[in-house]
Amino acid sequence: MPLSLVFIFGIPAALTVLGLFVRTSRPLGIAHNAGYLSVLCAAGILFKEVLFQGPCVVRDFLYVDVLSAFFILVTAVISFAASLYSTGYVKKDTGEGVISEQKARVYYTLFNLFCFSMFFCPALNNLGLLWVAVEMTTLVSAFLVGFYNKKESVEAAWKYIIICSVGIIFALLGTILFAYAYSLTGAKTLAWTDMMALAQGLDPRVLKIAFIFILVGYGTKAGLAPMHTWLPDAHSQAVAPISALLSGVLLKTAFYAILRFGMILIKAGELAYFSHLMMFFGLISLVISCGFILVQKDVKRLLAYSSIEHIGLVAVSFGLATPLAFAAGLFHVFNHAVTKAFMFFGAGNIVHAYKKRNMNSIKGVMRLLPFTGVMTLLGVFALGGFPPFSVFASEFLVLAAAFANGSYAVGGCLLLFLGLVFAAFLHHFAKMLYGHLPKGAQAQGEPLSGKAAFIFLFILMLAAGAAFAFVKEDALWITKKLFQI
Amino acid sequence: MQTLILFLILISTYLMTSAKRVPALVRSFQYQSFGLFLATLIEAAREGSPGLYAIAALVFILKVSLIPRVLLAVARKIKANEDLGLLINPQLSLFMALTLTYVSWIFAGQLVSSGGEGKTMLAIAFFVVLAGLFLMIFRMTALAQVIGLCVMENGLFLLAASISGGMPFFVEIAIFFDVLVSVLIMGFFVYRINRLFTHIDVDKLTRLKG
Numbered sequence: 001m002p003l004s005l006v007f008i009f010g011i012p013a014a015l016t017v018l019g020l021f022v023r024t025s026r027p028l029g030i031a032h033n034a035g036y037l038s039v040l041c042a043a044g045i046l047f048k049e050v051l052f053q054g055p056c057v058v059r060d061f062l063y064v065d066v067l068s069a070f071f072i073l074v075t076a077v078i079s080f081a082a083s084l085y086s087t088g089y090v091k092k093d094t095g096e097g098v099i100s101e102q103k104a105r106v107y108y109t110l111f112n113l114f115c116f117s118m119f120f121c122p123a124l125n126n127l128g129l130l131w132v133a134v135e136m137t138t139l140v141s142a143f144l145v146g147f148y149n150k151k152e153s154v155e156a157a158w159k160y161i162i163i164c165s166v167g168i169i170f171a172l173l174g175t176i177l178f179a180y181a182y183s184l185t186g187a188k189t190l191a192w193t194d195m196m197a198l199a200q201g202l203d204p205r206v207l208k209i210a211f212i213f214i215l216v217g218y219g220t221k222a223g224l225a226p227m228h229t230w231l232p233d234a235h236s237q238a239v240a241p242i243s244a245l246l247s248g249v250l251l252k253t254a255f256y257a258i259l260r261f262g263m264i265l266i267k268a269g270e271l272a273y274f275s276h277l278m279m280f281f282g283l284i285s286l287v288i289s290c291g292f293i294l295v296q297k298d299v300k301r302l303l304a305y306s307s308i309e310h311i312g313l314v315a316v317s318f319g320l321a322t323p324l325a326f327a328a329g330l331f332h333v334f335n336h337a338v339t340k341a342f343m344f345f346g347a348g349n350i351v352h353a354y355k356k357r358n359m360n361s362i363k364g365v366m367r368l369l370p371f372t373g374v375m376t377l378l379g380v381f382a383l384g385g386f387p388p389f390s391v392f393a394s395e396f397l398v399l400a401a402a403f404a405n406g407s408y409a410v411g412g413c414l415l416l417f418l419g420l421v422f423a424a425f426l427h428h429f430a431k432m433l434y435g436h437l438p439k440g441a442q443a444q445g446e447p448l449s450g451k452a453a454f455i456f457l458f459i460l461m462l463a464a465g466a467a468f469a470f471v472k473e474d475a476l477w478i479t480k481k482l483f484q485i
Numbered sequence: 486m487q488t489l490i491l492f493l494i495l496i497s498t499y500l501m502t503s504a505k506r507v508p509a510l511v512r513s514f515q516y517q518s519f520g521l522f523l524a525t526l527i528e529a530a531r532e533g534s535p536g537l538y539a540i541a542a543l544v545f546i547l548k549v550s551l552i553p554r555v556l557l558a559v560a561r562k563i564k565a566n567e568d569l570g571l572l573i574n575p576q577l578s579l580f581m582a583l584t585l586t587y588v589s590w591i592f593a594g595q596l597v598s599s600g601g602e603g604k605t606m607l608a609i610a611f612f613v614v615l616a617g618l619f620l621m622i623f624r625m626t627a628l629a630q631v632i633g634l635c636v637m638e639n640g641l642f643l644l645a646a647s648i649s650g651g652m653p654f655f656v657e658i659a660i661f662f663d664v665l666v667s668v669l670i671m672g673f674f675v676y677r678i679n680r681l682f683t684h685i686d687v688d689k690l691t692r693l694k695g
Contacts, residue, residue, distance in 0.1 A: 128656030132663050139663075139670050146674065151681050155690045158674050162630055165667060166621060169637045172660075173614065176641065177596075179649040190653055206596065233693040292695065301695065 001058045002049065005123070007042035008072060011035045012116035016109055025094060025104035029087035032108065033449070036080040036115075043069075043076035051478075063125035063193055066482055070330060071122040071256045074337050077460065078248040079115045081453045082241040085345050086111065088447030089241060092352060098148075107147065107239070114140045114245065121253045127175050128190045130257055131168065134221060137250055138164045144242045145234045156230075156237035163230040167220025171257070174213030178261065181206040192260055199267035207268055214261045215277055221254035223311045225285040232292075235304035236357070240348025243300065247307040247344060248337035255314065255333070262318070267484055271321055279319025279410070285312025286417045294424045298357045299347050302428060303340065306383065309421055310336040316414065317398040322405050327479040328397035331468055335390040338464070339382050342457040345450070346376035350432070353444060359428050363435035371446050373433050375454045380429045382461050384422035393465035486527060487602060491609050494520040494643070495586075498616045501636065502582040503575040507560045510569060510632055511553045517613070517639055518548035524646070536654040543661050544642075552635060552668050559672045560628055563679040570625030570686055578623065585615045597648070606647035613640030627675045627685040631668060638664050 015035050022028050047069040050056055055065040064072070090107060093099045099107070117136040124130045138161060146157030179190050181202045189195065195202070220227040231251075235243050265274050289309035296302040310332070317329035349372040354362050366373035382389035385396075395418065402411035468475070497516035504510040522544045529537035571578070586608070593608035617637030621630045638660075645652050652660070679685050 126653075126656060128652055129659055132656070132659040135663050135667070139667055142670060142674070146677070149677070149681075152692050154674065154677050154681055155692055158627065158678060158687070158690065159693075161667075161671060161674065162621070162634070165634055166618065166637070169614070169617075169634070169641060172641050173644065176645045176649060176652070179645075179652070180596075183649045188650060188653075190656060209596065232695075236693070296695065298695070 001062070002046065002056055004042040004046040004049065005056070005058070005062070005064065008039055008046065008076070008119050009116070011039050011042075012112045012119065016112040016116065019105055019109040019112065022105070023101075025090060025101055025108065028105065028108050029083075029090065029449075032083045032111075033080075033087060036076070036083040039119075040076040040080045043073045047073050057125075057193075060125060060191055062123045063191075064123050066478055067256070067259065067330075068122040070334075071252060072119060074252060074334050075115070075118050075122075075249045077334075078245055078337050078341050079118075081341055081345075081457050082244050083111070084449050084453035084456065085244070085348070086241045088450035089239070089348065089352070091447065107144075110140060110144050110147075111242070114144060114242070118245075118249055118253050122256050125192050126190050127178065127192055127195075127260070130192075130260070131172050131175055134171070134218070134254060134257060135165070135168050137253060138168065138221070141234075141238075141242065141246065141250065145238045145246075147239050147242075148237075153237040156233035160230045160234040163227075164221050167217050167227060169217070170213045170220075171217025174210045174215075174217055174261070177206060177210030177213065178264070181210060192264075195264050196267060199264050200269065202264075202268050204268050204270055207265055208270060208273055211261060211265050211270075211274070211277070215258060215281065218254045218257045219281060221251070222258065223251045223254075223285075223308050224281045224315060225288040225308060225312065228285065228288070228308050231308060232301045232304040235307065236298055236300035240344055240351070243303070243348070244341035244344040247304065248341040251307060251311055252333050252337060255311065259318075263483060271485060275319045275321035277319075278315045282312045282315030282317075282319050283410075283413065285309065285315065286413070290417045290420055290424075293421050296424075296428065297359055299350065299359050299362070299428075299432070300344070300357055302359070302425075303343055303347055306343075306421065306425070307336075307340060309417070310340070313395070313398065313414070313418075316410065317401065320398070320401050320405050320407060320410070321485070322401050323476050323480045323483075323485055324404065325398060325401035326483055326485070327472075327475045328394050328401055330479065331464075331475070332391070332394035332398065335394045335461075335464060338457050338460045339379065339389070339391050342454065342461065343376070343379045343383055345453055345457075346372050346379055349446065349450065350376070354438075359432050362432045364437040364441075365433045367437045368441055368443055369446065370443060371451060371454070375458070376429065377433055378458070380425050384425055385418060388465060389461050390463075390465035390468070391461075393468055487524070488605070490520050490524045490527070491606060493517075493523075494613065495609055498613055498636070499579060499582055501632075502578045502616055502619060505569060505571065505575060507569060507626075507628055508557065510629065511556050511560075514632055514635060514639075515549055515553045517636070518544060518553075521639055521642060522549055524643075528646070528651075537651070540651075540654070540657055540661075543658070547661055547665055548635070548639065552665070555668060555672055556628065556632065559675055563676060563685065568626070569629045570688070572623040572625055572688075578619075581619065582616060585619065586612045589615060603647060607644065610640050610643035610647050613637075613643060616640070625686055625688045627671075627678055627687050630687065631671045631675065634671075635664070635668065 050069040121133045142161040223231045500513040525541040589612035590608045620633035
């Protein structure tokens with residue numbers, strides 16, 4: 001096993017164990033930040049290695065190609081930012097007596113387990129174990145959704161665990177059908193590499209039925225409408241750094257699983273079928289989320305619906321079925337993760353300071369929390385797809401791919417919905433950010449680690465778009481090779 | 486023999502769809518799991534593979550004894566009304582279950598071209614999955630939903646055995662572990678819901694909207 005992989009799996013596991021022994025949460029927070037920074041470095045090194053030296057295989061168990069390394073990198077970026085942000089957030093909660101010191105330790109332990117399971121998903125070769133790992137992420141994060149143990153949060157956790165478990169049962173059904181399609185050729189396997197090697201010989205009729213179950217199953221977890229109903233509840237009730245992880249990474253992990261099966265389907269010669277299904281679910285997600293965003297009152301639910309919108313956009317870009325669109329979709333996965341985590345941190349600070357979520361009763365954020373206010377405003381523009389931020393770059397590429405492909409109707413729809421959502425976001429956030437301070441409130445300072453998380457993500461938001469312009473041709477080439485289209 | 490066991494599984498599933506109280510539902514679930522255990526045991530004896538024996542033992546330990554006990558313990562502990570919160574009455578439920586059986590038969594025909602035992606097994610497996618889903622949708626207490634999920638998982642176990650000759654040993658073990666953990670966690674949440682809301686009717690969990 002390469003050293004970088006050892007670090008990526010070892011550090012979250014070691015931190016989990018550490019959480020059982022260290023009594024106070026403060027040194028734990030510092031250990032966290034250092035740990036996840038090294039995980040981030042390791043993920044970067046792994047990505048580079050895989051890019052230049054080809055896939056890294058550990059027996060039959062792990063298989064890390066560019067796609068896996070990319071998703072591991074996204075997970076590492078967001079978990080580092082979330083761990084930075086957690087330090088200040090948990091400190092404030094324990095300081096105000098919302099949670100006890102004991103519970104803060106539980107939080108760190110669960111956080112590590114959650115990250116560990118998410119690092120594991122993209123690296124597994126066996127599709128059955130991939131299923132187990134994805135289910136594990138649900139089980140661990142259910143506790144983090146229900147963390148505050150209030151009526152709302154327990155309700156959200158229950159919906160989350162039940163809906164995602166049922167969804168994922170369908171994914172297992174699909175996985176079994178994929179195995180069945182393979183067993184028709186005379187051998188038994190659940191390893192992705194084996195299936196991929198024989199993809200052309202598999203019965204496309206069975207694969208097509210199986211892929212529907214996969215898409216419905218993992219699509220539930222990925223937040224594709226109309227299976228998205230757990231998502232706004234869970235995202236709005238979770239602890240703020242966890243909301244960022246849920247939206248930024250968890251959804252993408254499930255989407256990764258869909259892509260893995262999709263790759264087999266594409267190689268079996270069913271690209272059109274794959275793209276039609278993706279397009280269908282993507283557009284439905286865009287329409288539904290847009291409607292809810294327009295009339296939303298709760299700030300964290302607003303961001304949750306925006307996640308559905310963006311996962312829909314990614315699905316649409318895979319539905320366009322051109323190499324440019326695939327590359328743009330993957331690029332958007334990264335950009336959305338970074339930008340949405342940024343926004344959830346902003347919303348987390350606002351909700352923390354005002355102790356309420358209704359956007360109509362929050363006013364004057366710019367004065368109460370000057371740093372968060374400015375950052376949130378920038379984040380709104382970034383998420384809405386304004387240049388020079390990276391979401392602009394990926395959305396632009398998706399649109400370009402749509403028009404180059406001749407899908408004018410799809411491109412038009414995308415433009416319309418993105419425009420509407422951006423207008424709604426400006427409307428909602430302008431009301432909150434400006435206006436008078438509530439009586440008796442005074443400007444507050446913000447913890448340094450929280451600010452560091454904002455700045456880290458902000459630099460990525462600015463840099464990624466520009467960086468992509470330089471590597472666009474290479475990215476296209478890699479995507480073509482990876483998906484074999 | 487195989488047919489008899491399949492029959493046991495089928496009948497226990499019908500019993501589940503028409504059960505009105507928690508203990509009855511759990512008992513039927515036990516019968517169903519016992520059927521799975523027997524089927525796996527026979528398969529193990531035929532192939533003489535130690536892996537299959539281990540899986541049969543796990544089915545017995547987890548699904549026939551441990552999970553039903555956990556569920557009954559939770560039900561006792563929360564002292565909740567034993568009613569399952571039927572959204573539609575037992576007669577109609579049974580009728581719908583019969584319809585689902587027919588749908589599964591059609592589906593199995595789509596997937597497997599040859600008739601015979603394989604097709605029957607596949608149809609019953611798919612029916613068990615659908616019945617689990619049916620329980621989750623039309624039974625309004627949190628506990629019934631957990632059982633529905635276990636039933637779906639049982640169906641998948643049967644499905645994997647029927648069409649792809651079972652999953653690899655370690656995947657099967659991982660899935661068992663996963664199911665056990667999820668039942669424990671869900672039991673924990675049922676307990677918590679009961680403490681916070683003083684009931685476990687999921688149709689009354691309506692605080693989060695929009």
